[in-house]
Amino acid sequence: MFDIKKTEVQWGGKTLTLETGRVARQADGAVLATLGETVVLCAVTAARSVKEGQDFFPLTVHYQEKYSAAGRIPGGFFKRERGATEKETLTSRLIDRPIRPLFPEGFYNEINVICQVLSYDGENEPDVLAMVAASAALTISGVPFMGPIGAARVGYIEGEYILNPTQEQIKAGDLDLVVAATGNAVMMVESEAKELSEDVMLGAVQFAHKACREAVNAIIDLAEKAAKDPWEMAAQADLSAAKDKLKKLIGKDIAAAYKVTDKSKRSGLLNEARAKGKTAFADAAPQDQMAAGKLMKKLEAEIVRTAILKDGSRIDGRTTTQIRPIEAMVHFLPRAHGSALFTRGETQSICSTTLGTKDAEQMIDGLSGLSYERFMLHYNFPPYSVGEVGRFGAPGRREVGHGKLAWRALHPVLPSVEEFPYTVRVLSDITESNGSSSMATVCGGSLSMMDAGVPLKRPVSGIAMGLILEGKNFAVLSDILGDEDHLGDMDFKVAGTSEGITTMQMDIKIAGITEEIMKAALAQAKEGRAHILEEMAKALTGVGELSAHAPRIETMSVPKDKIRDVIGTGGKVIREIVATTGAKVDIEDDGTVKISSSDPEKIAAARKWIEGITMEAEVGKVYTGKVASMVDFGAFVTFMPGKDGLVHISEIKNERVAKVSDVLTEGQEVKVKVLEIDGRGKVRLSMRVVDQETGTELEDTRPAREPREGGDRPDRGDRPRGDRRREGGPGGGGDRGPRREGGDRGPRREGGDRGPRREPSAGGDEAPAPFAPAFLNRDDD
Incomplete structure (x- = not known):
């Protein structure tokens, strides 16, 4: 039933399988590519005729990740795949850029390339596999495609290049580079690096090109078994x-x-x-x-x-290495946390930086599950920037791609979350464009973040290089104009610091470039970047302090066993802290607490509150608190945030107090001393031994009780024996005088004999002991 054609090759220590003839058989070309347990299906369809009057090549590439590929159900309200995510958009561009130049001039038939991730093992990334599958599907489809191309991802760890690294290896290393190439030349480069040298980057491209050749050979092997007859191209008229x-x-x-x-x-x-x-x-x-x-x-x-x-004469009269005039300024917008205006020739960007707290992080729902991003860069390209009338609205693929390029340039120099616990968003609005607005975004974004007080490792500059190639003669152009981009053969962007490259992107409009050309372009770009950094430095005088309009974030740590106390039941405590102090509070599972506000006093209030919750009360220490509630036998005082203690009626004053409300009111500020903390954490307080004016301790002038002879109780006065209850509380819990240290009730009779049992009084049965400390029976904390 199925005429299945397959080829396998060992690729980076794993088996790469390309198969056709089993699925999507009605497409012009369909390939199922497998690496490990990651599977991508790519199907190509092409229109057999051209619309009348059409004078452009309508190639459309779609890359889609199926959540079922990773055994996940999409998050959110709609439980199905919807519009393209940022990663899907970027991968679609990644596939489009190297294959578009390989169609012949004058070929205007519409082509759809659709790549779908059907299985994802969490180890082998599907984007590079989709590039290989797209190239294979085009090669066997019969359409006039001057490929095939191969693709490879390269990592760099401890001086060693790694082919198709995992996400963990990329994070641990210094490089994430993707290359697409034919068997003879490099077509496309996309990368993010941690300030690597030109030699290391060039070596990575060469390493990737070798791996690309292996993929190209596998595609050719499949095409020899399954390729359809090539289309007949109409002869081009002699013009x-x-x-x-x-x-x-x-x-x-x-x-x-x-x-x-x-x-x-x-x-x-x-x-x-x-x-x-x-x-x-x-x-x-x-x-x-x-x-x-x-x-x-x-x-x-x-x-x-x-x-x-x-x-050597360029459009605007510059030499091939000359950079256009640069003007940079910071604090361009008075209320933004950080801002910069960067102008290079007729290209201009207004960049603004906004600092936020952890709850402003971007949540990303992808094949690998939910993740959070603390650095965002958004690029806008309105039509007025090129003096045109056009659509103005949601960003297109180009805007997403240019923004991600600038993101990759700046991401490696960001401080760690421990050094700078902020969420950072950079917004670039292009107000003029005549060549390399994405590199203007890199320069302006770096300046605006430093203006906001973000402690970048070093400033980052970027430059766009061009190429004119005729036979063996070529010229590399620094800081290309828009027209030089359109009429030239290469768009090569390089960004980095004084210490090395942070990103490199290359697109070719011809059938690839050689190592010699790339080496010359990298060396020339290094000189240009250094010049731009010098111009940027002129605007950085006095930059470094955190913006006065930005929220302050302070970090503290609490013991893990106290996290529950800070949050409270159902979040009650943490909501109360936020509502009362006005500061934002975020607490993480490891006990890290981030407190943020633009007002330092609010941060201090929240910090003090949390410290109070996590601190333990000390016996003998004097605290200032507020009366939380009153009962017949005393008052409960909040003496530390989240901690209450009982001031018994006998501990309010040295003299006898008939009613608690005669002395205290709810909300009244009082000074108390901690007398005792029992085994259950209940706290007994005293006001009478503290000067309520100064907060200093007073000498306890109440006479100590004499030890009872034979265990008799002290004289109860002239009260009738039938009424043993004291005034002032439940069961008459009146004034008992100072409690003996350690709870000692006097010498116990030998053998535990308490003496002859008293006869029932005339008033009925004897009442229970009036103070078995009543505060221990309180239901709440």
Whole structure:
């Protein structure tokens, strides 16, 4: 029933399997790729005809992670996969970027590439596997794809490169680099590094390229068994005559326009030249008019590229290594926690940094489960930044990709959560764009975080490099313009500190570049980054203090067995702390407590409260408290946060107190001394031995009781024997005088004889002992 074709290869110590013919058989090409227990299905479909008037290549790549692949049910209200997550968007771009240049010029048939993660083992990452599967599916589909490409991820731990590392190895190492390449040349690079040198980064790319060749060979082996017949491409019309006609008509106008440094004026002159060229083909057929438009773009590229290669003359008159003028300033926005305005030539970014507490972290629901991110960077590219009218709304794939690139550049220099317990969000709004707004975001983001008081290890700068390649001749361009990006062959972005590279991204518009070109680009980029760092340093004078508008966060630790007391039943205590003090309080499982507020006094109040809850009361120490409640036999006083003790009526004053309410009121501030803490944690307090004005201890002037002879009780006065209850509390719990130390009730009779039992009084049975300490019978704490 199934005509299954399969190939297997040992790849990084594991078996890579590529299979076709079992599933998705109606697609033009479908490959099931397996590495370990991670399985990705990629299906390719292509339209057989081109829409009339279409003059672009509509390639669409979708990457989707099925939660069932990891045995999970999606979180949230909707229990199914919905819109693309950030990771899915980034992986879709990761697949798109290296395959797009490998379709022939003039091929405009619509193509869908859909990659779905069907199984995930938590060890082998599906994104690189999806890149290999997409390349294999295109190769066997029959569409004119000049591949295949391979892909590989590289880690770097203790001076050793690791092929396709796990997430744990990436976190433990210094590098996370993904490379896509044909058998001969590198097509795409994406990375995050912890300040590594150019040599280490270049070595990682070469190591990855070798692994890519192994994947390419596996795809070729599968294609030899299962590839469909290649499509027949229509012969391209000879347009040389039309090109010569346009060159004579508007060639000089285009050359003159590209000598104007101002982008707006240059664009105006180019539009006039294009309009002049269109008039020459006004009476031609629609297809010829469309072809003329393409020819004008080729003519522009030819003029610009020739000038650079022959004369070293760039569009704005700079040399190949020269950086545009830079202006940087911090504290651009008065109320933001940190802000910066970074301008390089006609590219400009307003970056703002906001500091938050732990509850502002971003929750991420993915195949690996729930995770939390404390650093976010969001990039916006409004249409006015390039002087155009366009859609303004939710960020597209480009914005997500550019923001993640800047995130990777800045993430390695962030302080640890122990050093800086804040959630950090950087927002980049591009207000002008003419080349490398993502690298402007890196520079502006670094400045704005330092303005907010984030203790970065070092400032980070970024630069975009370009390439003009004709045969064996090439020129690497520093700090490329937008037009140089469009008309050139490479977009190579490098960011880092004075100590090394933190991110490197490369996209190629031709069939790959060589090691020689990449080495030259890295060396030239290093010089450019150093120059930009020098310009940034001019704006950093006085930066370093935490913003006055940012919340302060203080960290303290409580014993694990006290976490429950700080939180309280159902969170009652911690909510009361927050509501009363106005500070935010976060407590973690290890006992770490983070207290945050923009007001230091609120933090101090919350800290004191928590310290009071976790501290143990000391016998003999004087505390200031408030009367929480009153009962007939005394008053309960909150003398430490969350801790109450009983001041018995006999311990309020030295003289006899008839009613507690005659002396105390609820909420009254009093000073008390801890007399005793029993085995159950119940606390007995005294007011009478403390000066209520100064809080100093007083000498206990109450006469001590004489020991009872024969165990007789002290004289009870003239009370009738029938009424043994004292005034002042349940059962007459009146004034007993000072309690004997240690609870001693006098010498016990030998053999335990308490003397002759008294006869029942005239008033009835004898009442129970009035003070068996009543506060021990209190139900609450």
